[in-house]
Amino acid sequence: MTTRPRTSPARRTTSADGREREPGQEQGHEQGHEHGHGHGHEPGHPYAIHARALAKSYPGGTEAVRGVDLAVRPGETFAFLGPNGAGKSTTISLLCALARPTAGEAHVCGADVRTEPQRVRRTVGLLFQHSALDSNLTARQNLYVHARLYGLSRAAAGARGAELLALAGLDDRQRAPVRTLSGGMRRRLEIARALLHDPRVLFLDEPTVGLDPHARAQIWDHLHALRAERRTTLFLTTHYLEEAEHCDRIAIIDAGRVVAEGPPRELKAEIADDRLRLRTSDDAATAGILRDTFGLSPAVAGDAAVPDEADAGVTVRVGEGATWIPQLCVALAARDIAVHAVSTTPPTLDDVFFHHTGRSIRA
Numbered sequence: 539m540t541t542r543p544r545t546s547p548a549r550r551t552t553s554a555d556g557r558e559r560e561p562g563q564e565q566g567h568e569q570g571h572e573h574g575h576g577h578g579h580e581p582g583h584p585y586a587i588h589a590r591a592l593a594k595s596y597p598g599g600t601e602a603v604r605g606v607d608l609a610v611r612p613g614e615t616f617a618f619l620g621p622n623g624a625g626k627s628t629t630i631s632l633l634c635a636l637a638r639p640t641a642g643e644a645h646v647c648g649a650d651v652r653t654e655p656q657r658v659r660r661t662v663g664l665l666f667q668h669s670a671l672d673s674n675l676t677a678r679q680n681l682y683v684h685a686r687l688y689g690l691s692r693a694a695a696g697a698r699g700a701e702l703l704a705l706a707g708l709d710d711r712q713r714a715p716v717r718t719l720s721g722g723m724r725r726r727l728e729i730a731r732a733l734l735h736d737p738r739v740l741f742l743d744e745p746t747v748g749l750d751p752h753a754r755a756q757i758w759d760h761l762h763a764l765r766a767e768r769r770t771t772l773f774l775t776t777h778y779l780e781e782a783e784h785c786d787r788i789a790i791i792d793a794g795r796v797v798a799e800g801p802p803r804e805l806k807a808e809i810a811d812d813r814l815r816l817r818t819s820d821d822a823a824t825a826g827i828l829r830d831t832f833g834l835s836p837a838v839a840g841d842a843a844v845p846d847e848a849d850a851g852v853t854v855r856v857g858e859g860a861t862w863i864p865q866l867c868v869a870l871a872a873r874d875i876a877v878h879a880v881s882t883t884p885p886t887l888d889d890v891f892f893h894h895t896g897r898s899i900r901a
């Protein structure tokens with residue numbers, strides 16, 4: 539085993555012709571299921587989001603999205619995980635019909651993003667990376683104004699606003715000017731705003747960016763409640779690996795391509811790479827033995843290429859890490875190297891990213 543990325547494809551990768559097995563097909567999610575607040579999907583459109591070979595090049599030649607396939611079922615929480623500039627926001631813009639694809643196709647609840655942009659926009663709610671609230675209006679006024687812009691009557695706008703403020707846990711702050719709300723409260727209000735027209739699919743571009751851990755946890759409670767109570771399909775982007783763990787399925791995107799797609803647990807199980815870390819009396823000599831005797835590719839503390847791995851000691855990625863410990867200890871003892879500590883850690887989503895791209899998502 540080595541630390542080099544394997545050449546085996548992701549279980550459901552984006553293929554060049556976009557004609558492989560549907561991602562998520564094996565999930566056994568219900569199709570066309572009526573639920574809660576009338577979020578049923580039209581028969582014949584089993585996917586909330588469906589994209590084939592979707593691509594977007596910007597003027598100047600940046601190929602931001604390079605042939606992405608997606609199949610998201612109604613009611614799923616789906617995350618797009620990837621480093622800065624991977625193409626996450628651009629994909630959201632394409633799926634919300636805010637930007638035009640240069641190739642490929644996409645449908646949201648059956649509406650074609652190229653030929654039915656208005657229908658797509660009525661179907662989706664969007665939480666932008668940057669706030670779109672009026673900070674001088676109260677929480678309630680923000681919702682009311684936008685509900686009126688969506689064409690709701692005064693009575694309906696008031697009632698809808700009250701319902702969504704309650705859902706966001708903001709009833710007691712409804713008369714507070716937005717500028718006095720915390721970052722997390724504002725984000726929940728923005729989510730409420732994005733839900734005013736009762737969208738079936740909610741896109742969230744970095745919903746927790748810039749928030750402290752407590753506020754991030756509250757946003758996730760709120761999103762889980764949305765999923766449970768309204769069965770809203772949630773499609774979100776994030777850089778936070780631990781947040782992707784909350785999702786039913788994730789796609790890892792790198793340089794405009796999906797490199798891995800599936801439920802987080804399965805993606806991690808698939809790569810079967812544990813991190814085995816040793817702290818010894820001579821880490822440099824240990825790394826040499828791991829390399830020369832066992833054919834492993836160790837990272838040593840201070841190794842800039844793999845910053846995550848090198849906090850302390852020597853780290854290697856191996857299948858079934860625990861089974862390596864006895865033979866490594868014997869080999870090191872034979873060279874008079876004392877082993878102070880050994881630990882093994884199961885794969886993370888960053889390891890999944892590393893496995894498919896050869897680098898850390900954080901690098």
Ligand SMILES: Nc1ncnc2c1ncn2[C@@H]1O[C@H](COP(=O)(O)OP(=O)(O)OP(=O)(O)O)[C@@H](O)[C@H]1O
Pocket residue numbers: 596597598600601602620621622623624625626627628629777
């Ligand atoms: N309007 C634009 N014009 C030209 N290039 C753009 C435009 N928007 C994005 N890009 C480029 O397209 C690529 C993908 O950008 P995008 O914003 O989709 O990535 P991202 O994964 O959302 O990144 P981040 O996590 O930083 O938000 C980047 O190289 C970016 O510089």
